[in-house]
Amino acid sequence: MKKLLISASIVSVTLSSILFTNMAHASRDYISVVGSSTVYPFSTVVAERFGKSTQFKTPKVESTGSGGGLKLFCQGVGIQFPDITNASRRIKASELTLCQDNGVTGVVEVLIGFDGIVLGNSNQAEQMTITLKELFLALGKKVPNPDGSQTLVTNPYTTWDQINPSFPNHKIEVLGPPPTSGTRDAFSELALEGGCKKIDWIADINAQSKAASKSGNKALANDLKYEFKSICHSVRDDGAFIEAGENDNLIVQKLNANPNALGIFGFSFLDQNSDTIQGTKINGFEPSFDFIADGSYPVSRPLYFYVKKDHVGVVPGIAEFLAEFISNKASGQEGYLADKGMIPLNSTLRKQVKADVKMLKPLAL
Amino acid sequence: MTNLSSQPAANAQTPSTMDLVNKNLAKRYRAEKRFKAYGIAAILFGLACLVILFTDIVSKGHSAFLQTYVYLEVTYDADTLEIDDINNPQQIAIADYSALVKASLRQQFTDAKSRKERRNLYGLVSNGASFTLRESLEDNPALLNQTVGVWLLADDDVDTYYKSRGDDKADAFVGRLVPKQVAWIETWITNQQIKKRFNTTFFTSGDSREPEQAGILGAMAGSLFTLLVTIILSFPIGVAAAVYLEEYAPKNKLTDFIEVNINNLAAVPSIIFGLLGLAIFIGYFEMHRSLPLVGGLVLSLMTLPTIIISSRAAIKSVPPSIRDAALGLGASKMQVILHHVLPLSMPGMLTGAIIGFAQALGETAPLLMIGMVAFIVDIPGGISDPSTVLPVQIFLWSDSPERAFIERTSAAIMVLLAFLITMNTFAILLRNRLERRW
Numbered sequence: 058m059k060k061l062l063i064s065a066s067i068v069s070v071t072l073s074s075i076l077f078t079n080m081a082h083a084s085r086d087y088i089s090v091v092g093s094s095t096v097y098p099f100s101t102v103v104a105e106r107f108g109k110s111t112q113f114k115t116p117k118v119e120s121t122g123s124g125g126g127l128k129l130f131c132q133g134v135g136i137q138f139p140d141i142t143n144a145s146r147r148i149k150a151s152e153l154t155l156c157q158d159n160g161v162t163g164v165v166e167v168l169i170g171f172d173g174i175v176l177g178n179s180n181q182a183e184q185m186t187i188t189l190k191e192l193f194l195a196l197g198k199k200v201p202n203p204d205g206s207q208t209l210v211t212n213p214y215t216t217w218d219q220i221n222p223s224f225p226n227h228k229i230e231v232l233g234p235p236p237t238s239g240t241r242d243a244f245s246e247l248a249l250e251g252g253c254k255k256i257d258w259i260a261d262i263n264a265q266s267k268a269a270s271k272s273g274n275k276a277l278a279n280d281l282k283y284e285f286k287s288i289c290h291s292v293r294d295d296g297a298f299i300e301a302g303e304n305d306n307l308i309v310q311k312l313n314a315n316p317n318a319l320g321i322f323g324f325s326f327l328d329q330n331s332d333t334i335q336g337t338k339i340n341g342f343e344p345s346f347d348f349i350a351d352g353s354y355p356v357s358r359p360l361y362f363y364v365k366k367d368h369v370g371v372v373p374g375i376a377e378f379l380a381e382f383i384s385n386k387a388s389g390q391e392g393y394l395a396d397k398g399m400i401p402l403n404s405t406l407r408k409q410v411k412a413d414v415k416m417l418k419p420l421a422l
Numbered sequence: 423m424t425n426l427s428s429q430p431a432a433n434a435q436t437p438s439t440m441d442l443v444n445k446n447l448a449k450r451y452r453a454e455k456r457f458k459a460y461g462i463a464a465i466l467f468g469l470a471c472l473v474i475l476f477t478d479i480v481s482k483g484h485s486a487f488l489q490t491y492v493y494l495e496v497t498y499d500a501d502t503l504e505i506d507d508i509n510n511p512q513q514i515a516i517a518d519y520s521a522l523v524k525a526s527l528r529q530q531f532t533d534a535k536s537r538k539e540r541r542n543l544y545g546l547v548s549n550g551a552s553f554t555l556r557e558s559l560e561d562n563p564a565l566l567n568q569t570v571g572v573w574l575l576a577d578d579d580v581d582t583y584y585k586s587r588g589d590d591k592a593d594a595f596v597g598r599l600v601p602k603q604v605a606w607i608e609t610w611i612t613n614q615q616i617k618k619r620f621n622t623t624f625f626t627s628g629d630s631r632e633p634e635q636a637g638i639l640g641a642m643a644g645s646l647f648t649l650l651v652t653i654i655l656s657f658p659i660g661v662a663a664a665v666y667l668e669e670y671a672p673k674n675k676l677t678d679f680i681e682v683n684i685n686n687l688a689a690v691p692s693i694i695f696g697l698l699g700l701a702i703f704i705g706y707f708e709m710h711r712s713l714p715l716v717g718g719l720v721l722s723l724m725t726l727p728t729i730i731i732s733s734r735a736a737i738k739s740v741p742p743s744i745r746d747a748a749l750g751l752g753a754s755k756m757q758v759i760l761h762h763v764l765p766l767s768m769p770g771m772l773t774g775a776i777i778g779f780a781q782a783l784g785e786t787a788p789l790l791m792i793g794m795v796a797f798i799v800d801i802p803g804g805i806s807d808p809s810t811v812l813p814v815q816i817f818l819w820s821d822s823p824e825r826a827f828i829e830r831t832s833a834a835i836m837v838l839l840a841f842l843i844t845m846n847t848f849a850i851l852l853r854n855r856l857e858r859r860w
Binding site for chain 2: 085087089091094097098100101102104105108109114115117118119120121136137139303304305306323325326328329330331332391396397398
């Protein structure tokens with residue numbers, strides 16, 4: 058007993074002392090990637106192939122969300138900080154300032170492709186065809202008064218056919234991601250704001266804000282912009298929009314259980330579950346690979362990653378990893394990322410990105 | 423005497439205690455039965471939930487233990503591989519083995535003409551197949567320029583199709599397969615060129631984004647290393663703290679304060695320990711993210727209160743007579759503790775500790791903060807290699823769009839449950855073995 062106790066304590070003391078002293082400044086021989094959970098499925102495929110086809114170790118990819126990833130990324134230069142962060146939106150000016158304040162000056166932006174956000178329902182129900190404006194009327198917290206006056210009322214619509222008589226007589230039920238999710242941000246910005254702008258007098262507020270900003274009245278411009286955003290980005294909270302969690306598979310399962318509901322999820326989940334789920338046509342276009350790629354389908358967002366220039370050459374393999382990511386076999390029109398559901402860039406945009414990456418052109422906003 | 427005479431009279435008017443008891447007896451028995459039934463109902467409810475959970479997981483996950491393989495005649499053509507010197511391992515390592523698979527597929531299905539059709543055809547075999555071919559050529563260089571039949575890993579879409587097919591083609595899950603691909607698979611089925619084998623890959627490889635190549639070994643190793651660090655740190659520290667608090671500490675305001683805090687820490691949500699770990703181990707000590715070492719340290723902090731509380735309870739349950747007897751025979755306080763108190767309280771301490779470790783094994787929230795929610799392909803070889811753990815692997819797979827990951831998620835849950843059941847069984851066996859009665 059005594060021996061056991063003594064040996065156990067010796068082991069733990071030596072172990073912890075070795076670790077605390079040695080770990081701190083050891084070098085790192087693998088690339089560390091953090092960031093968006095939307096880019097994660099694509100980033101990991103490239104990481105895996107890169108690890109298998111080169112002599113470098115497989116990069117480590119963490120799924121922290123776009124915002125969390127950028128925060129970690131901008132904490133400083135040094136091997137304990139990540140080399141690359143993925144984002145399903147562009148870096149904000151405030152985030153770039155944070156980076157610069159912490160000494161991360163060379164940030165290289167790489168646009169890799171697009172991701173479609175899909176509205177879908179179970180294929181036991183009818184496929185819907187909806188416009189962005191109708192979508193806003195169904196999901197906005199406050200919508201224009203149905204009597205036609207330029208006032209806002211709390212969303213009065215409870216069934217689809219109240220919005221458009223050709224729609225089915227179902228209760229409005231839409232399952233979507235919570236506000237912490239990047240998919241939700243993009244959905245608000247692209248789908249809801251897109252539909253909101255179709256209402257002339259609301260679009261006017263935005264136009265006035267821009268005019269005020271031009272004429273130098275910053276305060277008014279900000280007020281108007283805030284008003285516009287709060288009208289267009291607020292999602293109703295009376296139970297018609299159901300926050301179903303970050304897991305898209307869960308939303309797909311719930312749609313199978315409830316054929317009257319619609320769900321919001323990423324395109325790759327539609328692609329993989331085409332036997333049970335169908336996409337809703339938005340503005341007349343089905344969420345298909347081709348329509349998202351050529352921009353006819355309106356709800357798609359860009360996918361980026363950001364590279365710390367100061368780490369290139371310090372952590373082995375970063376330049377080669379970048380080369381793999383932007384190669385034709387990965388992110389080209391017929392690359393393996395397209396097989397995984399990412400919508401590739403068109404060739405002119407790709408050429409531009411490739412040139413920028415080759416020169417490691419630092420980002421300036 | 424008066425009592426005796428007055429009793430019958432009293433009986434006639436007010437019933438005796440015995441009568442009251444007899445009268446209520448049936449009612450009391452019924453209440454007793456109901457009370458027992460509530461207990462049984464509670465257990466049945468729990469069991470039913472467990473059965474539903476297990477059936478759901480097993481019915482979804484059992485198919486992941488089998489994997490579809492396709493039989494192809496492959497020619498190790500030296501020209502295609504661009505190998506001119508078979509003794510040069512470098513050439514063997516970098517050769518393009520996928521070209522061999524493609525050639526073999528083209529040979530069998532000559533109806534794939536256009537570029538798109540060929541792409542579809544090549545997609546039927548996993549890109550992991552080329553690694554199988556490379557390994558077999560490395561093992562046996564004499565295969566060069568030979569034609570051999572090999573069983574190669576099928577793509578996950580083929581795997582899902584073949585598993586869901588059963589005997590009837592109509593039941594099959596087609597998913598992303600185009601009609602031509604289905605026709606090719608059907609040809610394989612008629613030729614008996616396709617079969618299911620035990621999925622060894624699942625237990626021998628790390629994570630992968632291709633479901634057919636994904637395995638659980640990386641996460642298992644990560645869990646093991648993390649738990650090892652947790653055990654080594656938290657058990658001795660927890661026991662030492664408990665011994666001091668029970669045997670030496672004076673009873674005053676300070677020790678009361680410590681006790682309140684330990685009990686309080688046991689109830690703190692685990693994510694807070696993750697934040698603490700992020701600030702201290704990664705922020706201050708500048709350790710790397712995603713290491714089992716950091717994970718183990720964080721989980722040690724989390725399990726320490728549980729261990730201290732259960733160890734104190736175990737020490738308290740050692741009868742004072744044993745201490746008194748030992749002291750009376752001239753043993754020192756340390757001898758009393760090391761020779762009598764600790765061995766007698768060990769079963770209780772171990773049970774508490776193992777329950778704490780089982781809890782740590784299933785924890786994900788604190789690991790999120792320190793970067794163990796990550797995609798890691800290489801299997802960790804020690805506590806300073808980046809790794810993930812079993813519950814995190816389950817979380818990551820459950821979030822993946824590929825259909826074939828659904829069954830793998832359930833299979834991973836089964837592995838985790840097996841781990842937990844083993845640990846808890848071990849805890850009970852240990853307790854039964856070491857327990858001493860007095």
